[in-house]
Amino acid sequence: MIVDEGLELLTEDESRELLASGEVGRIGITIGALPAIFPVNYRMVDGAIFFRTSEGSKMTAATNGSVVAFEVDDYQVAERSGWSVLAIGTAHLVDAAAPKLDVLNTSLAPLADGRRPALVCIEPTFISGRRIVHEPHAINRTL
Amino acid sequence: MIVDEGLELLTEDESRELLASGEVGRIGITIGALPAIFPVNYRMVDGAIFFRTSEGSKMTAATNGSVVAFEVDDYQVAERSGWSVLAIGTAHLVDAAAPKLDVLNTSLAPLADGRRPALVCIEPTFISGRRIVHEPHAINRTL
Numbered sequence: 001m002i003v004d005e006g007l008e009l010l011t012e013d014e015s016r017e018l019l020a021s022g023e024v025g026r027i028g029i030t031i032g033a034l035p036a037i038f039p040v041n042y043r044m045v046d047g048a049i050f051f052r053t054s055e056g057s058k059m060t061a062a063t064n065g066s067v068v069a070f071e072v073d074d075y076q077v078a079e080r081s082g083w084s085v086l087a088i089g090t091a092h093l094v095d096a097a098a099p100k101l102d103v104l105n106t107s108l109a110p111l112a113d114g115r116r117p118a119l120v121c122i123e124p125t126f127i128s129g130r131r132i133v134h135e136p137h138a139i140n141r142t143l
Numbered sequence: 144m145i146v147d148e149g150l151e152l153l154t155e156d157e158s159r160e161l162l163a164s165g166e167v168g169r170i171g172i173t174i175g176a177l178p179a180i181f182p183v184n185y186r187m188v189d190g191a192i193f194f195r196t197s198e199g200s201k202m203t204a205a206t207n208g209s210v211v212a213f214e215v216d217d218y219q220v221a222e223r224s225g226w227s228v229l230a231i232g233t234a235h236l237v238d239a240a241a242p243k244l245d246v247l248n249t250s251l252a253p254l255a256d257g258r259r260p261a262l263v264c265i266e267p268t269f270i271s272g273r274r275i276v277h278e279p280h281a282i283n284r285t286l
Contacts, residue, residue, distance in 0.1 A: 005257025
């Protein structure tokens with residue numbers, strides 16, 4: 001277990017597992033040369049991240065062919081515990097006839113009302129994760 | 144109340160209030176031409192966002208003089224409710240002798256162990272926020 005400044009660096013497998021367990025993540029994109037981060041509800045299917053957005057929106061334009069960041073985390077401030085996973089990859093709009101769509105139609109309903117017919121897919125080429133560990137806990141885990 | 148595709152657009156005052164109420168946010172930066180998002184625990188003091196990081200880290204380099212994105216949110220997936228706030232501004236390292244430091248010394252302890260002596264400040268020049276609203280709720284609120 002590698003610990004750097006109180007953070008355990010997770011393996012890629014652990015990071016993918018946490019990424020697959022999440023429901024709300026944040027996408028980092030560039031809009032008009034400015035950085036922006038927006039939450040989206042998503043699903044992982046076959047190692048790729050999928051979420052819905054409005055057709056013709058800034059988000060749709062910014063996620064079609066761009067390299068984007070995608071982050072998921074879960075923190076309990078009172079317990080000073082938590083983890084985060086960062087994925088980086090190229091985003092693209094998915095053809096509505098793609099075979100993976102059947103799974104997504106049943107499991108990826110946006111939290112918000114309104115029309116979000118565009119489906120974005122991020123294929124991660126880099127995944128990293130870290131988890132907060134406190135000294136006594138770290139010692140127990142290595143015994 | 145402006146509602147766009149199920150999202151109520153918050154006023155800047157409402158957004159600042161939510162930003163000030165949060166404890167963990169995510170910063171969007173560029174490292175080696177790649178976008179990245181990392182969670183940090185932060186405080187707002189006099190309208191600016193402060194968080195600690197390691198001296199000499201990639202984070203320190205990426206947040207000294209760059210325009211960055213900062214996002215805070217809170218979602219309850221089971222209730223399909225939640226909100227998010229996005230702030231954009233220039234980040235800079237803060238001189239340890241700055242007068243604001245007294246407040247931060249007592250209220251900004253990082254969740255993780257380890258040394259994080261560098262203090263980063265983001266002065267937001269753009270703040271926006273949105274909250275999920277569902278139709279019956281939206282109607283009630285406008286009556």
